[in-house]
Amino acid sequence: MVKLLSRRGFLITGGVLLGTVTAGAALGVGYLSTLDLDGMTPGVGPDGRLDLNAFISIAPDGQITAYVARTEMGQGVQTGLATLIAEELAVDPATIHVLHPTEPLPAYGNYTLPLQTRPEDVSGPVQWVVKRFFATLPYIGTGGSTSVIDGWTQYRTAGASARDLLLAAAAAEMGLPLADLQAEDGHIVHAASGNRMAYGDLVATAITLPPPAAPVLKKAAAFTRIGRDTPRVDLRAKVTGQALYGIDAAPDGLRYAAVAMPPPAGGALTGFDDAAARAVKGVVDVMAIGPDEASLGLAVIADSYWSARRGVEAAAATFAPAQPDATAQTVATALQALLDGPDMSDRISIGNPATATGDTLTATYDTASLAHACMEPMSATVLHQGDGAFTVWGSAQSPVMMRIGIEKAAALTGTSVSDVTSHVLFAGGGFGRKGEADAYRLCAALAIKHTGTPIKLIYSREDDLGHGTYLPQTRTMIAATLAADGTVAALTAKVAGASVGAEFGARWLPFADAPEADLAMLEGYAVPTYRIPHQRIATAAMVQPLPTGFWRANGHFYNGFAIECFIDECAARAGADSLAYRRAMARDDARLMRVYDTLARLSDWATPLPAGRGRGIAAFESYGTMTGIVVEVTVDGDTLTVDRIIAAADPGIVLTPDIVRQQIESSVIWALSAALSQRLTLQDGLVVETNFDSFPLLTLAGCPVIDVAVIASDGRPGGVGEAAVGPLAPALANAVFAASGRRIRQLPLLDEGGALRA
Amino acid sequence: MQLSVNGVVKDVDVDPEKPLLWVIREDLGLTGTKFGCGIAACGACTVLVDGQAVRSCSYPVEAAVGADVRTIESLATGDVLSRLQQAWIDAQVPQCGYCQSGMLMAATALLAEIPQPTEDDIKAGITNLCRCGTYPRIARAIIAASQA
Numbered sequence: 001m002v003k004l005l006s007r008r009g010f011l012i013t014g015g016v017l018l019g020t021v022t023a024g025a026a027l028g029v030g031y032l033s034t035l036d037l038d039g040m041t042p043g044v045g046p047d048g049r050l051d052l053n054a055f056i057s058i059a060p061d062g063q064i065t066a067y068v069a070r071t072e073m074g075q076g077v078q079t080g081l082a083t084l085i086a087e088e089l090a091v092d093p094a095t096i097h098v099l100h101p102t103e104p105l106p107a108y109g110n111y112t113l114p115l116q117t118r119p120e121d122v123s124g125p126v127q128w129v130v131k132r133f134f135a136t137l138p139y140i141g142t143g144g145s146t147s148v149i150d151g152w153t154q155y156r157t158a159g160a161s162a163r164d165l166l167l168a169a170a171a172a173e174m175g176l177p178l179a180d181l182q183a184e185d186g187h188i189v190h191a192a193s194g195n196r197m198a199y200g201d202l203v204a205t206a207i208t209l210p211p212p213a214a215p216v217l218k219k220a221a222a223f224t225r226i227g228r229d230t231p232r233v234d235l236r237a238k239v240t241g242q243a244l245y246g247i248d249a250a251p252d253g254l255r256y257a258a259v260a261m262p263p264p265a266g267g268a269l270t271g272f273d274d275a276a277a278r279a280v281k282g283v284v285d286v287m288a289i290g291p292d293e294a295s296l297g298l299a300v301i302a303d304s305y306w307s308a309r310r311g312v313e314a315a316a317a318t319f320a321p322a323q324p325d326a327t328a329q330t331v332a333t334a335l336q337a338l339l340d341g342p343d344m345s346d347r348i349s350i351g352n353p354a355t356a357t358g359d360t361l362t363a364t365y366d367t368a369s370l371a372h373a374c375m376e377p378m379s380a381t382v383l384h385q386g387d388g389a390f391t392v393w394g395s396a397q398s399p400v401m402m403r404i405g406i407e408k409a410a411a412l413t414g415t416s417v418s419d420v421t422s423h424v425l426f427a428g429g430g431f432g433r434k435g436e437a438d439a440y441r442l443c444a445a446l447a448i449k450h451t452g453t454p455i456k457l458i459y460s461r462e463d464d465l466g467h468g469t470y471l472p473q474t475r476t477m478i479a480a481t482l483a484a485d486g487t488v489a490a491l492t493a494k495v496a497g498a499s500v501g502a503e504f505g506a507r508w509l510p511f512a513d514a515p516e517a518d519l520a521m522l523e524g525y526a527v528p529t530y531r532i533p534h535q536r537i538a539t540a541a542m543v544q545p546l547p548t549g550f551w552r553a554n555g556h557f558y559n560g561f562a563i564e565c566f567i568d569e570c571a572a573r574a575g576a577d578s579l580a581y582r583r584a585m586a587r588d589d590a591r592l593m594r595v596y597d598t599l600a601r602l603s604d605w606a607t608p609l610p611a612g613r614g615r616g617i618a619a620f621e622s623y624g625t626m627t628g629i630v631v632e633v634t635v636d637g638d639t640l641t642v643d644r645i646i647a648a649a650d651p652g653i654v655l656t657p658d659i660v661r662q663q664i665e666s667s668v669i670w671a672l673s674a675a676l677s678q679r680l681t682l683q684d685g686l687v688v689e690t691n692f693d694s695f696p697l698l699t700l701a702g703c704p705v706i707d708v709a710v711i712a713s714d715g716r717p718g719g720v721g722e723a724a725v726g727p728l729a730p731a732l733a734n735a736v737f738a739a740s741g742r743r744i745r746q747l748p749l750l751d752e753g754g755a756l757r758a
Numbered sequence: 759m760q761l762s763v764n765g766v767v768k769d770v771d772v773d774p775e776k777p778l779l780w781v782i783r784e785d786l787g788l789t790g791t792k793f794g795c796g797i798a799a800c801g802a803c804t805v806l807v808d809g810q811a812v813r814s815c816s817y818p819v820e821a822a823v824g825a826d827v828r829t830i831e832s833l834a835t836g837d838v839l840s841r842l843q844q845a846w847i848d849a850q851v852p853q854c855g856y857c858q859s860g861m862l863m864a865a866t867a868l869l870a871e872i873p874q875p876t877e878d879d880i881k882a883g884i885t886n887l888c889r890c891g892t893y894p895r896i897a898r899a900i901i902a903a904s905q906a
Binding site for chain 2: 073074075076231232234235236237238239240241242243244245247248250256281304305306373374375376377426427428429430458460461462658662665666667668669670691692693697698699700701703705706
């Protein structure tokens with residue numbers, strides 16, 4: 001069974017797996033085997049829609065609607081999965097209307113994300129139970145670059161199953177043998193006579209027929225839509241202002257809320273001016289949420305967001321921070337203590353580094369806590385109808401998390417939750433932040449107190465940046481012993497940071513990963529890039545003052561920085577060219593070689609640059625996609641200019657080349673913003689950088705030339721939403737070294753004044 | 759007070775200091791104009807007031823009385839998109855799309871002032887923030903629209 005993340009057979013932590021199997025067994029094999037995991041049964045759906053299966057309905061006028069249970073947050077998932085349907089259903093993807101379904105069907109679950117295995121590779125009785133147990137939740141969620149990997153077979157099967165039903169319906173209606181009919185451009189066609197019937201005219205019959213047991217999927221050579229540049233299906237809505245995001249939800253009777261939140265590390269609510277808040281025109285209620293000593297916040301409800309915000313300001317809530325003295329420096333000290341102490345957990349153990357002899361070198365790398373800064377701040381809109389019924393609107397990465405937030409709020413007052421209708425809207429950026437339930441918990445608490453009134457809670461930008469979840473701060477100590485030929489014979493790395501898996505689980509779920517089994521902390525190491533005979537990789541997690549959460553590419557960002565910078569340091573020690581050094585040690589992987597070759601060619605690697613200019617390279621696999629980046633910079637004193645960035649990515653089969661290109665451009669600019677200038681400082685328990693004047697995003701004027709090469713290959717598709725994030729920071733730092741001889745081992749590379757740090 | 763928004767005069771009963779952004783979104787129900795930062799740093803809230811790009815999150819509604827306010831919803835004429843909107847689609851600019859209303863309004867103002875902008879004009883004229891990294895395509899789309 002091929003594992004997605006690790007060649008060493010790593011699935012999910014033993015504890016979670018055992019718990020899942022036990023829980024699944026408790027439900028009973030009989031019950032589990034009745035679950036409609038596949039969602040391929042046709043019928044009449046909600047509001048009389050004609051469902052060929054859980055993924056596709058067709059109206060009598062021929063309009064096709066695809067139900068894509070993944071959040072469109074910019075990554076193009078609606079277009080990608082609609083293209084899979086369109087390929088088998090023989091229609092133009094641009095004609096498909098894509099919706100996020102509201103029904104929490106098991107067929108909509110994302111299995112790749114929790115199981116870390118491609119669905120095609122699920123086998124054996126344990127996997128049978130595990131997959132069905134997850135179906136009972138079901139975990140519907142978007143993230144981890146899993147949507148295409150998870151949906152690759154499922155959405156094509158949905159299209160093929162629907163096509164076969166339409167073919168069967170046409171055979172019956174036309175009185176012709178199936179073999180003489182084919183699906184073509186929204187019609188079933190009888191080639192010999194030229195007779196054709198539109199899907200809209202066939203669907204009513206088609207949904208009465210039994211679905212095919214095993215629809216045949218097209219071979220890659222026959223693809224006519226996959227691999228072509230389908231225009232994204234959401235473009236028109238997003239250039240006309242018609243696209244609705246979570247923050248735009250506006251059910252009738254809406255009231256608005258703003259909130260003052262405790263410091264991110266926690267804190268008691270010590271006081272607020274209730275009368276002053278209520279005196280603000282438009283304010284209808286003031287409400288403290290959660291017990292004062294473990295406050296969740298102080299909310300004001302009003303007839304407009306602006307009035308609610310003014311009400312919060314008038315309330316002037318004060319909190320006693322739980323960790324008033326924590327700073328990035330105190331965290332660094334604690335990380336160093338972890339690295340020096342006995343609590344590191346060995347995660348990868350190959351050979352024995354102690355037996356390697358030769359030149360040695362060692363280095364320590366530091367990366368900062370980072371915010372997501374989605375352009376759309378967090379929001380939640382909740383209506384408590386009473387008797388356990390709720391309706392919720394938002395741009396969440398998972399409707400399950402919306403429900404969990406509501407359940408957490410309900411627990412505060414012993415309110416029942418039995419029926420939650422979730423409306424998932426477009427997300428103005430997600431990046432992991434919108435997979436959290438905090439806004440839904442707060443808003444639901446307000447909604448429960450005001451049963452019958454929908455309430456929309458909007459985070460200000462200060463709330464969003466200062467009271468979120470964050471990429472952990474990390475420190476890595478990494479050492480190598482070089483063989484006689486200069487290549488790395490032994491590599492030891494100790495990574496100290498935080499366990500997002502453990503923290504996320506503790507926040508929201510009935511189970512949590514053990515920190516010593518945290519998967520994100522091993523990203524960059526788990527799928528090796530180089531043949532290194534002796535390796536010891538260890539990790540350790542601490543609880544940091546800033547709560548940590550999933551952040552685009554996670555460990556690929558902070559581990560990628562350490563690994564690919566350090567490999568460059570080894571190359572310099574060996575007197576070798578950075579690219580040649582990598583080729584000499586690279587694992588036997590055709591995609592890696594193609595990425596190196598492409599980068600070498602596009603960057604004109606072999607031609608030296610004049611003094612003061614330099615190129616840096618980094619390449620490794622993330623989420624099933626092989627990505628490499630070359631950065632070209634000019635360093636003049638302490639002034640850094642990024643002149644050009646070249647990225648090459650091989651995601652296996654390419655669904656839509658331009659969407660892959662978009663995601664690479666996106667990831668490069670994301671990582672460049674982080675690597676150059678982003679940091680978070682703490683003072684008196686609060687984040688200092690709470691708006692864009694202090695937490696900078698790269699601007700259009702500051703954006704360098706970015707050249708992208710998308711390399712399609714035959715392998716099964718990888719995820720592309722995050723893959724180019726990891727290699728950027730090390731390629732940039734390596735370029736700075738090549739241009740100036742300065743090896744900077746800390747992110748961000750620039751100090752507060754914008755100069756290269758010492 | 760009376761506001762003229764997208765060519766239609768509306769009566770609104772709001773605090774004169776209420777930011778134009780929230781009047782547009784809440785009192786007029788036009789949600790195409792977005793909230794991003796509240797300090798005029800990101801431009802997601804950009805509208806045109808008498809043809810000038812204005813960051814409406816930091817613009818009191820009373821300042822818009824008597825002016826011609828245009829939002830993203832005004833760019834298309836029925837089903838016919840503006841040159842810029844079509845150029846945005848042709849270049850496949852939007853990813854999450856949240857910043858794009860503001861970007862399009864800022865670009866509309868730029869082209870009205872500089873019909874044939876250079877790359878440097880675009881860098882100076884478009885200071886809106888985008889988190890998804892659509893900048894290279896925005897620049898290409900503006901140039902394409904200016905040549906259409």
